[in-house]
Amino acid sequence: MQWSIGIIALVVVGVVVLVLAKMSTSDSGDTANANHTPKPAPASIATDLAAVPLPAIAAATESGVSTNPVKPISGGESRTADGKPEVLYMGGEFCPFCAGERWALTVALSKFGTFKNLQVIHSAESDVPTLTYVGSDYTSKYVTFTPKEIKGNEHNGANWADLEKATDEQMSLLNGLGGGSFPFIDFGGKHYQSGGSVEVSTLVGKSQTEIAAALAASTPKDTDQSSLEGNVNLVAGEFIRTICGLTDNQPANVCKAFPQA
Numbered sequence: 001m002q003w004s005i006g007i008i009a010l011v012v013v014g015v016v017v018l019v020l021a022k023m024s025t026s027d028s029g030d031t032a033n034a035n036h037t038p039k040p041a042p043a044s045i046a047t048d049l050a051a052v053p054l055p056a057i058a059a060a061t062e063s064g065v066s067t068n069p070v071k072p073i074s075g076g077e078s079r080t081a082d083g084k085p086e087v088l089y090m091g092g093e094f095c096p097f098c099a100g101e102r103w104a105l106t107v108a109l110s111k112f113g114t115f116k117n118l119q120v121i122h123s124a125e126s127d128v129p130t131l132t133y134v135g136s137d138y139t140s141k142y143v144t145f146t147p148k149e150i151k152g153n154e155h156n157g158a159n160w161a162d163l164e165k166a167t168d169e170q171m172s173l174l175n176g177l178g179g180g181s182f183p184f185i186d187f188g189g190k191h192y193q194s195g196g197s198v199e200v201s202t203l204v205g206k207s208q209t210e211i212a213a214a215l216a217a218s219t220p221k222d223t224d225q226s227s228l229e230g231n232v233n234l235v236a237g238e239f240i241r242t243i244c245g246l247t248d249n250q251p252a253n254v255c256k257a258f259p260q261a
Contacts, residue, residue: 035122036153038093038132042209045131046118048216049103050110052233057107058257059220060230061237068197070187070242073177079189081144085246089133090174091183092151094160097196098183099123099130103232104198105185106131107215108239111254112247113140120208124153124160128200129208134164142247143188150174150182187239188246197235202228 079086089105091098099122106115116137122129133147148170152163166174178184178194185193203211206228214228222229237258244255 035127035129036093036124038119038121038134041118041120041131045120045208045212046110046115048212049107050114051216052107052110052218052236053216053220054111054254054257055220056218056222056229057233057237057240060218060223060225060233061241061258063223063230064225064234066197066225066235066238067199068193068195070185070191070193070238072191073189076189076191079186081146084140084142084144085188085243086144086146086186087188087243088170088173088186089145089147089183090150090166090170090178090185091148092160093121093132093134093149093153093163094124094151095182096123096126096128096200097198099126099128100198100200100203100232101183101185101193101196101235102131102133103203103211103215104235105239107232107236108243109138109140109143109145111240112142112243112251113138113145121153126200126204128203129206129211130203131208142250143243185239187242190246191242197238199226199231202226202231 087109109115118136119132119134121132132149134149136147138145148166149163150166151160154161156162173186174180174184177186177192181194183196211228215232218229218233222233224230225234240254241258241260244258245260247255249255
């Protein structure tokens with residue numbers, strides 16, 4: 001009788017362990033899926049990204065060149081929208097390299113204007129904490145920002161689901177200059193970047209709030225490209241210098257820190 005009770009007890013314990021394990025796995029999956037769904041960004045994120053010190057960005061930019069710097073477009077014709085130079089971004093929410101690049105691009109553009117209605121999300125691939133531009137607003141008297149998140153964070157059969165529709169002209173730029181790769185950024189028809197340059201490993205494991213706060217607290221000493229601050233600021237500085245070339249070096253208080261080559 002004692003032996004039978006012992007067997008029953010072991011069986012009960014085993015069942016409990018299996019149930020708990022299944023619950024844990026389910027909870028983990030639910031959390032991952034939740035991370036892949038956009039949520040309104042805390043107000044502190046846009047504030048912190050706008051507050052990244054210019055001396056810190058300039059110092060990081062002067063310390064070297066990113067792994068995938070912006071390239072000139074040979075014979076490129078100026079691209080404008082609403083009477084201002086246009087910065088066109090094309091990417092996908094699933095894309096880890098887009099996830100990294102959005103941090104640097106948002107820091108850079110925040111020196112020329114103001115973001116509202118940003119959302120936080122993790123890329124479905126590699127689970128990189130980031131922002132999404134879907135539903136966001138950007139105002140600037142210097143540049144027009146046109147973001148297109150072409151693909152979402154969910155699969156539609158074998159492919160990533162369509163999210164935002166681009167024009168034929170935008171798709172032609174992506175497939176021509178960009179080779180069809182995300183992320184793709186066109187700077188006023190004069191420069192472009194295809195693929196990412198921010199090292200996403202510096203972002204993984206941090207929250208979006210922590211990333212923004214770290215960038216806001218960066219100093220001119222943070223020039224190590226293997227660090228979050230040094231890496232993102234280096235790329236942001238390259239973007240700022242490129243945009244200043246489109247705006248006749250305006251605003252002056254920003255562009256004087258990034259003289260044209």
